[in-house]
Amino acid sequence: MNQTKGSKGMLKFAILAVALVCQINTIASVMMADIAAAFPGASDVAVQYVMQSGMIGGFVVALLMSVLSTRFRKKPMILIGLVAILVGGLLPIAVHSSILILDVCGFIVGAGQGFLTPLLGALILENFEGKEREQMLGLNTTFGTGGATVLLLIAGPVCKTGWVNVYFIYFVVIPVLIIALLCLAMDNKPQATTQAGGDKAGVPVKGWIQCILAVLMMIAYASFPLNLSLYVVRDAAIGDASSVGIGMSLVTVVAALVGLILPQIIKVSKLYISSVGAVFGLAATLLVIFSTNMVMIYIAAILDGIFFGIVMAGAGYIIGRICTPAQYGPTFSISMSFISLGTIFSPIIINAITTLWGGDVGLSTNAFYTAAGIFAVVIVLQIIWGTYLTKTLPPEKTES
Known part of the structure; x- marks a missing residue:
């Protein structure tokens, strides 16, 4: 490992901070009944897709990441993911007159999460070994799931003041974006293949x-x-x-x-x-x-x-x-x-x-x-x- 103790500490801090918002789209679950009431003409499927579209967006991008991660640096892609979550999460505050808009915004949020989850896992595998790697893999799950739990607990009471207000919770992504920008070191651009006799990038x-x-x-x-x-x-x-x-x-x-x-x-x-x-x-x-x-x-x-x-x-x-x-x-x-x-x-x-x-x-x-x-x-x-x-x-x- 070529990193100093201080740089590894910064990396851990950044990874776990980003992990906190990796499942932020789950807050949509508290709004389902209110959104259905706000759009009585919308089908149940259209309402469900306010949250389900996030899963689809995450799947599509995570699938693309199997290629993108072999061609582009991780830090810029993590920042893109956070920006996507921020845009998809905050846009409904200003524009929420259509269920289709909410579905599209959910897809954008999910797409942003699709960048983050695999990249954080790859960063942990590449930068830590042995027991330290196992601890970081566990903490990554703890912070991701724990962050979703805390945000859900906040979203419930907020939803009682109006379902649109739940989207204000996405402002929490701003400090996370700043932390990632400052604490994640710029990694080297990956190579599709290594030198002769080396390892080939891809899925074995x-x-x-x-x-x-x-x-x-x-x-x-x-x-x-x-x-x-x-x-x-x-x-x-x-x-x-x-x-x-x-x-x-x-x-x-x-x-x-x-x-x-x-x-x-x-x-x-x-x-x-x-x-x-x-x-x-x-x-x-x-x-x-x-x-x-x-x-x-x-x-x-x-x-x-x-x-x-x-x-x-x-x-x-x-x-x-x-x-x-x-x-x-x-x-x-x-x-x-x-x-x-x-x-x-x-x-x-x-x-x-x-x-x-x-x-x-x-x-x-x-x-x-x-x-x-x-x-x-x-x-x-x-x-x-x-x-x-x-x-x-x-x-x-x-x-x-």
């Missing part, structure tokens, strides 16, 4: 396998947030909307806490970390199916938070083991885009599989049954994958 075969497994896990995971409200309020009738809100808050808080102990989790699970995460995902899904009260739902939410925290942070650890430095950026970008892809298409795939085994897609419990089946398959595949990596990869480097 192992990277593609890791991404495919990530898609399967996220297809199963997304059933939890998408169907929890339907199960709790409508099908099982064991709680109300506020109960569901508490449950989802538990998921984000626990995921943030998991990031703090990621090095300890890696020390125990090593290359089986994704298998461990999938076990928690399966346990959470099964517990929902058999829940008869909100206490069981809250326990399931805690288990789901452990899954989310392990998988999001653990992906960086696996990529750091299977890739060369030249492959960190594109592989992390593809991984993040595939995770978004799994979340976006989860309802379609879950419903299709549920129909195949004869389940009623109108009953939320059946979605959880299907998700549990996917998790069970993924656990087996992840164990096989972890065993293969353990036998074929060289010993892990320790921090110098």
Whole structure:
């Protein structure tokens, strides 16, 4: 490592500051009912896309980052991402007369986030090693999820003063932009390929396998947030909307806490970390199916938070083991885009599989049954994958 202790400290500060706003588009979730009331002629899909368009924007840009990260410097792209979030977040304050405008602005915000998430992961993999890398991967998840939680807590009361006022929260991106501008050193322009005998930039075969497994896990995971409200309020009738809100808050808080102990989790699970995460995902899904009260739902939410925290942070650890430095950026970008892809298409795939085994897609419990089946398959595949990596990869480097 060529960095001084002071420069690495500045880099850590900048990475974690940017991570705080990497999931800022989640504040749109508190506005859905108010926006629907403000635009009575808009379809439910159009209203949902105020938030969903952000996921699509993030997926598109994260996919492009697999190419852009091999051709352009990271600092300018991070600054572009922050500016996009700022523009997409603040524009609705002045222009909010059309649901289409809100959808487009949501896409712009998501696109900005699509720059940030893979680039922060690549910066961590390139600049830190050993336990320090594991700590930064965990903290990156903690600050990202924790930042989203704090902003959501702020957005709720603000929304009561008028849904447009929620967009003022995006002003928090300005100090983050200044920190990134001042604290991130200008990196060298990457080369598509290295000298003869060197490493080629791009996504290796192992990277593609890791991404495919990530898609399967996220297809199963997304059933939890998408169907929890339907199960709790409508099908099982064991709680109300506020109960569901508490449950989802538990998921984000626990995921943030998991990031703090990621090095300890890696020390125990090593290359089986994704298998461990999938076990928690399966346990959470099964517990929902058999829940008869909100206490069981809250326990399931805690288990789901452990899954989310392990998988999001653990992906960086696996990529750091299977890739060369030249492959960190594109592989992390593809991984993040595939995770978004799994979340976006989860309802379609879950419903299709549920129909195949004869389940009623109108009953939320059946979605959880299907998700549990996917998790069970993924656990087996992840164990096989972890065993293969353990036998074929060289010993892990320790921090110098």
